[in-house]
Amino acid sequence: MNQLNDILDQDLDPRETREWTEALTGVIRADGTDRAHYLLERMVEETRRAGAHLPFAPTTEYVNSIPPEREAKMPGDGNMEWRIRSLIRWNAMAMVVRANRKPGELGGHIASFASSATLYDVGFNHFWRAPSAEHPGDLVFHQGHSSPGVYARSFLEGRIGEDRLDLFRMEVEGRGNGLSSYPHPWLMPEYWQVPTVSMGLGPLQAIYQAHFMKYLEHRGLIAPSDRKVWCFIGDGESDEPETLGAISLAGREKLDNLIFVVNCNLQRLDGPVRGNGKIIQELEGVFRGAGWNVIKTIWGSYWDPLLARDTSGKLRQLMMETIDGEYQNCKAFGGAYTREHFFGKYPETAAMVANLSDDDIWRLNRGGHDPHKVYAAYHEATTTKDMPSVILAKTVKGYGMGAAGESQNPTHQQKKLDDEAVRHFRDRFQIPIADDKLKDVPYYHPGKDSPEVQYMLERRKALGGFLPQRRTKSSSIAVPDLGAFEQITKGSGEREISTTMAFVRGMNLLLRDKALAPHLVPIVADEARTFGMEGMFRQIGIYAPFGQKYKPVDADQLMYYREDQKGQVLQEGISEPGAMSAWMAAGTSYSNSNVPMLPFYIYYSMFGFQRIGDLAWAAGDMRTRGFLVGGTAGRTTLNGEGLQHEDGHSHLLAGAIPNCRAYDPTFSYEVAVILQDGSRRMLQEQEDVYYYVTVMNENYAHPDMPAGAEADIIKGMYLFKDGGKPKKNEPRVQLLGSGTILREVIAAAELLEKDFGVASDIWSCPSFSELRKDGFDVERWNRLHPMDKKPRQAHVTACLESRGGPVVAATDYVREYADQIRAFVPHGRRYSVLGTDGFGRSDTRANLRAFFEVDRWWIAHAAIAALAADGQMNPEDVARAIKQYKLDPDKPNPLTV
């Protein structure tokens, strides 16, 4: 760039330059801009061929991309829309100010919506279609903290009453009528479609929603349409890697169903976004480079005559030279300041405004506040083919807030306006509220028969209905019963397989169900081979929007790399946030596209919750349905990969998400039960839950499913092996385990019997987190129902109550995982927990399990120690176990090394 600027700064022969420029102008006049563009590109190519290195200029002039003569004209009544917008602005401001005059520090934002009101209004009035019989509906991502403006519109439309506006940010008090601070489908399931307030997640998800809608179209699951995904983003939000990190996918896949609107108010929370540069230019370069159609909407109509008179190019030069920090000053300090510090820089530009008053200069508006410019931009974006579009709209943060906030650095957090600021706001937007009423900052509704409301309703009717609105249910899809999974509910005999293989087999069994199969979406982030899923490449194909244009290198093989426009597997490349977003798009397709889908995203568990935890949380919020499969999990089971790969804690993270059901199965029939029950709940019953299942890569033989175990597997704990009828004086323990470590538990039971004559009941616990939820729920219920004759019992308590002896648990996860059930182990019973606390490392499984003290010998030792502590065995027995099992008593705690 700098090099290019250097070249452009030197004009060695101005006369020659003029001749070329005039020739080009002639071409434009005679044959149009496309022809001129063609000639220029050819010349650049010629020069490059001659050996010159010509740097690429990713940016254009600092003016609107659409010249006035090419602007599509806005239909409708501009004055009416101004009045409506003013009422919306007022009510949005009022709800925040009123909330903050109550006790309770409720918070809220005024300045952001003040800057984007026009951007939303033009969309609501002219572009965004609600789902209807005629149209599937557009999907709109709102900037999270602009939600007051969206509520204020719904208020005028009669969808939200005054009482509810006063419950903004009071969702407990509101008992279902409250208005959530930001868009949260969990809290307002019939209203908000996508949670957006965690900066960066909205734009990332919008890309994958658009990508997934094309997938559905290509696979013939929805009819092709002109529906769009619109995503509103703050300019500050573009700092997030998630915001820009996936834009090349949208360019590559030519997602012309995707429109970003970046509200460039030049400020973020603390101050300017790019005070020393220009955010619009920076974003233009980034998006153009990624293959987007960039529409800059910088200047409002009042600038048009000035720009038309700018024959010398000085005004354009000035616009380009001025940086955002200075532009912010112009809006903060007003017309006189702008005359002196902006226009005053060159005599030519000073002369241009000599006839304008300071107020006229102040009124020179920014593009994002001019509905005509915004309309033209949206029109172009919605009619652009084969490219996603981004609208870079320049606005003023705190527009209309006057001295209380307009372009002020702290304006983002301004939520309390004093009486003077409220009066100013009323005057500026001509709200008919009398002076003596102003102190209450009352809402203003012009009445449902008013021309304003009638106009709004008519517009929404023409566009198919109200927005936002969210579909909570789609059609139910029948899921085959467990019988269909016989291949994995039956034992594997001598054959040794891993739970990963069992899971993939389970998916393949689902794919055999003709009605269900089209709804399955296997998703990988470049790890299909790791999980043995490469067979699916040929079988159901990898989605490629433009098909496979090359002969794959392995074309002669059975399982070749088959890409297909109708491919079913989503291969998202090495992007866990991307694959997760694709999973969320598929898992919410029941709501957004009225097509239920069941996505399976399979990944290295370590690159799941801890890497994309915020998305996993948003997935719960937006009621995503699907399976997350944490492959090759467990701190000691994924043995060679070491510290960064060995997951010993994802279950704690998963367990914290309220509607995520997490399981750590050991045997293939457990996998089958979880898979069947999960699919049934999500597809057939349409429950708003999602599943996290860890699967391992250790191969071993799998037994038959014990009869009648299904219900307890789902609850999280079932008796795997009965230790037999208790003999007199024979010590007895209850051994618990999950995942691959359950097999160590089973082996420990044999050691205990053989070496110490201790009997064990063995419990498989595929979900300590489900057990914890059940236990606390029961405990809470009992506390609240003291007079009830029959207190409820936690599943853990019920299982262990009639079987004696201390309880010992071991898993391949940190101790906290199994420790979650401590409170529900029957009263007075000892509970010892082993786990893999500490950093992972690479070695053999056997060495790792010895290191983390979760192998059979350590488990047997822990059981003897527990019996000794209970007085049923002696310290000598513990010492013997240490010696016999070659345990090093001076070994450092693995947590510390």
Ligand SMILES: Cc1ncc(C[n+]2csc(CCOP(=O)(O)OP(=O)(O)O)c2C)c(N)n1
């Ligand atoms: C991941 C994340 N980090 C921080 C925040 C806190 N936050 C909310 S709004 C905001 C500033 C947003 O600025 P910008 O994107 O420019 O939006 P504007 O309000 O100016 O339209 C910040 C930092 C957040 N919501 N999410």
Ligand SMILES: [Mg+2]
């Ligand atoms: Mg901003």
